[in-house]
Amino acid sequence: MLIDSHCHLQFPHFQDDRQEVLERAWQAGLSTIVVVGTDVETSQRALALAEAAENVFATIGCHPHEAAHLDDDGRQTLSHLARSPKVVALGEIGLDFYRNLSPPREQRAVFQQMLDIAGELRLPVIIHSRAAEEETFAILSQWASQVRPQWPQHRPLGVMHCFGGELALALRYAQFGFLVSIPGSVTYPNSDRLTAVVAGLPLERMLIETDAPYLAPRPARGQRNEPAFLVHTAGKIAELRAQTVREVAERTAANAATLFGLPAAAAGQRRGEEGAS
Ligand SMILES: [Zn+2]
Known part of the structure; x- marks a missing residue:
C-alpha cells in the first residue's frame, strides 16, 4: 500500500503507454496516484485522468515557471476546475528563484492568487519552492494564520513537494501544519541533506512522491520515472529510518489520505482487517 503524492502522468512523456504505466503502478502495490497540474492545460488533463480512474486524483495549479503566462481567463478556469x-x-x-523562468513579481502574484483560491475552497496546497526558502516560508506562515480558524483541526495545510532544504526547515514546516515530501533523489549518492531530513523528520509528517517523469530513483536513475518506482524510494526511506517498508508505506499513505481527504478505499485501508498481512 503506497500513495504517489505527486506525479505528472498527464505529460506527453506518457502518451504512448499511460495505461500500462497505471497497471504497473497498481501491481507494484500503489493504492492511489495524485496527478499534479502545472498550468491550465496540464490541470485540465490531470482532471481528465482522475475522472477516468477511481484511484487517480488531480490537483489544479500554476507552477511558478508558468506564472507569466497565466491571464485572467486562465485564472478563472483554474478556479472553476478546482x-x-x-x-x-x-x-x-x-x-x-533558481531558474526565474517567470519574473519574480509575477511568481509572487500568481502564488498569492492560488493561495487565495485554496483558502476559499479549503483545499490543501502543494508547494514548489526553490532558492526562495525564507520568502516561501513567510508567505505560507501568513496564509496559514488566515485559513487555520476554518481548517479541520488535524488536517495538514499542505505539503512541501520535492523537499530540498535542511532538516531544520523541514521541522519548522512540520510544526506549523505542513507535510514534507521525499522524492526519489534520496536514493542518489551525495544526498546527505535529504537523508538527514528522512532520518530526523517524524514519519507522521512525511509523504513520498515520484515527481514522474522526473527524478527516477536508483536503480532506475536516468530513465523516465513512473509511479511503480516509488517502491525504491520507500525502500531507501525504510533503510535510513531502520523501519520496515510496510511501516513507511502505510504511514505515508495514511498521511496522504488525511491531507488530500481521500476516501478510505483509495487509501488502501481494508475494513476490519487492521494489522492483517
Ligand atoms: Zn512536480
Whole structure:
C-alpha cells in the first residue's frame, strides 16, 4: 500500500503507454496516484485522468515557471476546475528563484492568487519552492494564520513537494501544519541533506512522491520515472529510518489520505482487517 503524492502522468512523456504505466503502478502495490497540474492545460488533463480512474486524483495549479503566462481567463478556469470533486489540492504552486523562468513579481502574484483560491475552497496546497526558502516560508506562515480558524483541526495545510532544504526547515514546516515530501533523489549518492531530513523528520509528517517523469530513483536513475518506482524510494526511506517498508508505506499513505481527504478505499485501508498481512 503506497500513495504517489505527486506525479505528472498527464505529460506527453506518457502518451504512448499511460495505461500500462497505471497497471504497473497498481501491481507494484500503489493504492492511489495524485496527478499534479502545472498550468491550465496540464490541470485540465490531470482532471481528465482522475475522472477516468477511481484511484487517480488531480490537483489544479500554476507552477511558478508558468506564472507569466497565466491571464485572467486562465485564472478563472483554474478556479472553476478546482471545484471538481476529484480535485484534492491546489498545486503545484510557489516560487522558483533558481531558474526565474517567470519574473519574480509575477511568481509572487500568481502564488498569492492560488493561495487565495485554496483558502476559499479549503483545499490543501502543494508547494514548489526553490532558492526562495525564507520568502516561501513567510508567505505560507501568513496564509496559514488566515485559513487555520476554518481548517479541520488535524488536517495538514499542505505539503512541501520535492523537499530540498535542511532538516531544520523541514521541522519548522512540520510544526506549523505542513507535510514534507521525499522524492526519489534520496536514493542518489551525495544526498546527505535529504537523508538527514528522512532520518530526523517524524514519519507522521512525511509523504513520498515520484515527481514522474522526473527524478527516477536508483536503480532506475536516468530513465523516465513512473509511479511503480516509488517502491525504491520507500525502500531507501525504510533503510535510513531502520523501519520496515510496510511501516513507511502505510504511514505515508495514511498521511496522504488525511491531507488530500481521500476516501478510505483509495487509501488502501481494508475494513476490519487492521494489522492483517
Ligand atoms: Zn512536480
